[in-house]
Amino acid sequence: xxxxxxxxxxxxxxxxxxxxxxxxxxxxxxxxxxxxxxxxxxxxxxxxxxxxxxxxxxxxxxxxxxxxxxxxxxxxxxxxxxxxxxxxxxxxxxxxxxxxxxxxxxxxxxxxxxxxxxxxxxxxxxxxxxxxxxxxxxxxxxxxxxxxxxxxxxxxxxxxxxxxxxxxxxxxxxxxxxxxxxxxxxxxxxxxxxxxxxxxxxxxxxxxxxxxxxxxxxxxxxxxxxxxxxxxxxxxxxxxxxxxxxxxxxxxxxxxxxxxxxxxxxxxxxxxxxxxxxxxxxxxxxxxxxxxxxxxxxxxxxxxxxxxxxxxxxxxxxxxxxxxxxxxxxxxxxxxxxxxxxxxxxxxxxxxxxxxxxxxxxxxxxxxxxxxxxxxxxxxxxxxxxxxxxxxxxxxxxxxxxxxxxxxxxxxxxxxxxxxxxxxxxxxxxxxxxxxxxxxxxxxxxxxxxxxxxxxxxxxxxxxxxxxxxxxxxxxxxxxxxxxxxxxxxxxxxxxxxxxxxxxxxxxxxxxxxxxxxxxxx
Amino acid sequence: xxxxxxxxxxxxxxxxxxxxxxxxxxxxxxxxxxxxxxxxxxxxxxxxxxxxxxxxxxxxxxxxxxxxxxxxxxxxxxxxxxxxxxxxxxxxxxxxxxxxxxxxxxxxxxxxxxxxxxxxxxxxxxxxxxxxxxxxxxxxxxxxxxxxxxxxxxxxxxxxxxxxxxxxxxxxxxxxxxxxxxxxxxxxxxxxxxxxxxxxxxxxxxxxxxxxxxxxxxxxxxxxxxxxxxxxxxxxxxxxxxxxxxxxxxxxxxxxxxxxxxxxxxxxxxxxxxxxxxxxxxxxxxxxxxxxxxxxxxxxxxxxxxxxxxxxxxxxxxxxxxxxxxxxxxxxxxxxxxxx
Numbered sequence: 077x078x079x080x081x082x083x084x085x086x087x088x089x090x091x092x093x094x095x096x097x098x099x100x101x102x103x104x105x106x107x108x109x110x111x112x113x114x115x116x117x118x119x120x121x122x123x124x125x126x127x128x129x130x131x132x133x134x135x136x137x138x139x140x141x142x143x144x145x146x147x148x149x150x151x152x153x154x155x156x157x158x159x160x161x162x163x164x165x166x167x168x169x170x171x172x173x174x175x176x177x178x179x180x181x182x183x184x185x186x187x188x189x190x191x192x193x194x195x196x197x198x199x200x201x202x203x204x205x206x207x208x209x210x211x212x213x214x215x216x217x218x219x220x221x222x223x224x225x226x227x228x229x230x231x232x233x234x235x236x237x238x239x240x241x242x243x244x245x246x247x248x249x250x251x252x253x254x255x256x257x258x259x260x261x262x263x264x265x266x267x268x269x270x271x272x273x274x275x276x277x278x279x280x281x282x283x284x285x286x287x288x289x290x291x292x293x294x295x296x297x298x299x300x301x302x303x304x305x306x307x308x309x310x311x312x313x314x315x316x317x318x319x320x321x322x323x324x325x326x327x328x329x330x331x332x333x334x335x336x337x338x339x340x341x342x343x344x345x346x347x348x349x350x351x352x353x354x355x356x357x358x359x360x361x362x363x364x365x366x367x368x369x370x371x372x373x374x375x376x377x378x379x380x381x382x383x384x385x386x387x388x389x390x391x392x393x394x395x396x397x398x399x400x401x402x403x404x405x406x407x408x409x410x411x412x413x414x415x416x417x418x419x420x421x422x423x424x425x426x427x428x429x430x431x432x433x434x435x436x437x438x439x440x441x442x443x444x445x446x447x448x449x450x451x452x453x454x455x456x457x458x459x460x461x462x463x464x465x466x467x468x469x470x471x472x473x474x475x476x477x478x479x480x481x482x483x484x485x486x487x488x489x490x491x492x493x494x495x496x497x498x499x500x501x502x503x504x505x506x507x508x509x510x511x512x513x514x515x516x517x518x519x520x521x522x523x524x525x526x527x528x529x530x531x532x533x534x535x536x537x538x539x540x541x542x543x544x545x546x547x548x549x550x551x552x553x554x555x556x557x558x559x560x561x562x563x564x565x566x567x568x569x570x571x572x573x574x575x576x577x578x579x580x581x582x583x584x585x586x587x588x589x590x591x592x593x594x595x596x597x598x
Numbered sequence: 599x600x601x602x603x604x605x606x607x608x609x610x611x612x613x614x615x616x617x618x619x620x621x622x623x624x625x626x627x628x629x630x631x632x633x634x635x636x637x638x639x640x641x642x643x644x645x646x647x648x649x650x651x652x653x654x655x656x657x658x659x660x661x662x663x664x665x666x667x668x669x670x671x672x673x674x675x676x677x678x679x680x681x682x683x684x685x686x687x688x689x690x691x692x693x694x695x696x697x698x699x700x701x702x703x704x705x706x707x708x709x710x711x712x713x714x715x716x717x718x719x720x721x722x723x724x725x726x727x728x729x730x731x732x733x734x735x736x737x738x739x740x741x742x743x744x745x746x747x748x749x750x751x752x753x754x755x756x757x758x759x760x761x762x763x764x765x766x767x768x769x770x771x772x773x774x775x776x777x778x779x780x781x782x783x784x785x786x787x788x789x790x791x792x793x794x795x796x797x798x799x800x801x802x803x804x805x806x807x808x809x810x811x812x813x814x815x816x817x818x819x820x821x822x823x824x825x826x827x828x829x830x831x832x833x834x835x836x837x838x839x840x841x842x843x844x845x846x847x848x849x850x851x852x853x854x855x856x857x858x859x860x861x862x863x864x865x866x867x868x869x870x871x872x873x874x875x876x877x878x879x880x881x882x883x884x885x886x887x888x889x890x891x892x893x894x895x896x897x898x899x900x901x902x903x904x905x906x907x908x909x910x911x912x913x914x915x916x917x918x919x920x921x922x923x924x925x926x927x928x929x930x931x932x933x934x935x936x937x938x
Contacts, residue, residue, distance in 0.1 A: 275888075317760060319769070
């Protein structure tokens with residue numbers, strides 16, 4: 077018999093190897109994910125951006141905030157129980173025993189104190205710890221937070237940024253070398269360890285065998301390979317081609333086709349992402365409240381939602397996103413009423429409009445890019461011309477902060493709260509007065525509003541209902557004074573393959589996808 | 599002038615060019631309104647933190663002083679840290695270089711092994727239908743916007759036919775089934791050398807579409823240039839003489855004519871390398887290829903100027919070097935060329 081040629085043997089070898097490879101790929105417990113989440117830092121203190129997507133799987137806070145509508149507001153994580161002192165100035169957390177960090181260190185009160193103190197000192201979200209006066213390790217498994225003033229610390233310790241508990245050994249290393257974590261090091265207690273990291277390309281997570289939550293109840297994924305893909309259309313291609321199991325940023329225009337595809341279950345969600353526009357209250361004619369109200373009445377809210385969000389949004393009620401405290405259906409909202417808008421303009425001495433406003437938006441934001449012209453069309457209906465200028469976010473923000481009186485008239489922004497308290501975050505950050513503009517880019521100052529918000533913040537920890545009432549009063553002022561335009565709270569949807577189970581979106585951790593609960597269906 | 603002397607002189611001139619490029623890009627990136635400290639720290643950095651970073655990196659110093667610092671760093675090979683990733687720019691470029699080199703090499707190989715034979719073929723088939731087909735194909739290749747071609751290829755080969763993957767260099771789960779042992783960082787080479795055929799096949803499938811997209815324009819250009827040069831050469835006396843002696847037409851074209859016609863094509867290949875480097879900007883974004891191109895795009899969007907500067911210098915150096923190599927190759931291939 078003739079022997080096969082070298083070429084034929086090589087081809088057979090390649091074919092066999094390919095088949096073996098394909099078969100083994102299908103049998104391994106790997107979850108493949110496409111996400112837009114780039115990593116700006118691996119430092120759990122500095123982290124304040126899209127890497128929260130990974131952090132929530134690598135690290136844990138003391139407690140998790142549950143999704144809106146849950147029976148309990150919180151789920152214990154590294155703390156099993158907690159209590160507040162009668163004066164509202166001291167919170168005590170009892171820690172879980174026997175928890176290990178990825179590097180083998182033991183989680184205890186000292187680790188918690190050191191982690192939070194570092195977040196407070198250098199953190200990207202350090203401001204959330206502002207009310208904390210000192211943190212005390214009462215014993216190995218008890219931590220007490222003494223506050224400067226009453227504050228809802230349960231919401232703070234459950235923050236999606238700057239509340240992760242970190243291994244003391246890693247903190248020591250970071251003290252020696254400030255860029256210690258940037259090599260791609262994570263040292264948390266979370267269910268997954270950081271196995272590999274290729275900047276802008278791929279992140280690989282591997283199951284942490286000593287995870288306190290265990291691995292036995294369902295068949296969790298041992299490995300999660302996350303491909304960083306910034307383009308939504310490409311993510312869709314990858315999902316449909318079977319290159320990934322989950323694609324977390326799909327084009328909104330593909331909603332119907334995915335919904336009709338029996339291979340996917342579609343989950344629609346409410347997100348904490350609010351789209352709004354700051355009106356520059358320092359410049360004429362926007363320094364006149366009637367002009368601002370006229371603009372608020374001229375905004376075509378429903379058209380903005382249709383064009384900007386393809387219908388996946390609900391009209392905003394003030395600066396607080398739906399589903400996050402202190403959102404309420406009682407918060408008043410403007411609706412398009414062109415007659416009223418024209419009357420207000422005339423009353424302000426601008427009959428028929430006749431002036432031009434300069435609007436800036438973040439050039440990277442496709443949603444703002446889509447709805448900005450629709451907004452301009454709406455305002456044109458009452459004779460106001462809008463000059464639209466896209467700027468990179470970094471530039472837009474720098475221009476707005478450097479010289480408010482010569483800055484833009486309308487500043488479009490996407491905002492979401494860092495902690496699940498949009499009162500102390502959204503309301504305070506965006507509309508509380510300050511000497512130098514920080515995020516209050518309408519440059520609005522209202523003493524009564526400031527007092528109400530300051531008071532509400534102090535009450536939230538001890539009497540949430542009373543705080544809510546104060547916030548409602550504050551938002552009435554925002555409604556009357558119209559320093560901003562509140563367009564919509566963005567919704568979203570996820571396509572989950574029918575072979576996957578356990579996916580749950582948590583509005584309190586909008587950047588995160590929790591891989592631990594995910595498993596193969598059946 | 600000897601080859602060594604020529605290379606030394608060109609390298610010295612190249613340094614001047616790179617210095618000019620560095621200066622222009624440095625000034626351009628600094629006059630764009632931007633707040634580097636807030637980019638470094640994130641959108642909600644406190645004023646005190648911003649001041650600290652400004653002081654640490656010298657962002658608050660006069661421009662000329664910052665420029666001096668930059669040149670000092672450059673002389674030490676230090677391009678500073680990326681504002682977005684906080685890692686040294688040299689490290690960022692180094693970690694992505696292999697991916698881009700691999701993509702460019704495969705695309706260039708494709709362009710040369712398709713473009714030159716097509717150019718010769720169209721010369722041979724002058725005035726016939728085959729030439730017309732090649733001409734139309736090359737015009738299409740040169741005219742098609744590459745980003746559009748990339749999306750079209752994805753639509754056909756990924757979405758409709760399901761033959762090829764849409765993105766990345768290898769499948770995400772390959773590291774668990776057939777891990778690649780990195781030697782050079784060039785996946786195709788490394789997998790072949792180590793006999794990892796599963797990974798080779800996977801890497802090959804992943805590179806086909808991006809390489810084809812990147813090669814479309816150079817294929818057209820090289821074909822057209824080879825054809826034009828060949829037509830000029832075949833009208834010369836020595837070719838007529840060769841034919842008169844009864845030398846086979848294939849040998850006349852491939853051996854005598856092509857050798858003399860390839861000079862201009864080599865120049866085009868050198869220029870095409872620069873095109874390819876900028877071409878990777880969109881090809882890498884379209885195919886989520888983790889190389890220098892996608893990094894550059896992200897750096898531009900973030901106004902991450904240490905990275906922009908680093909990438910621009912790298913690109914300029916690559917361009918200058920490619921031209922130098924092409925000139926040297928021309929001199930070696932065609933002794934009539936003078937090194938000057």
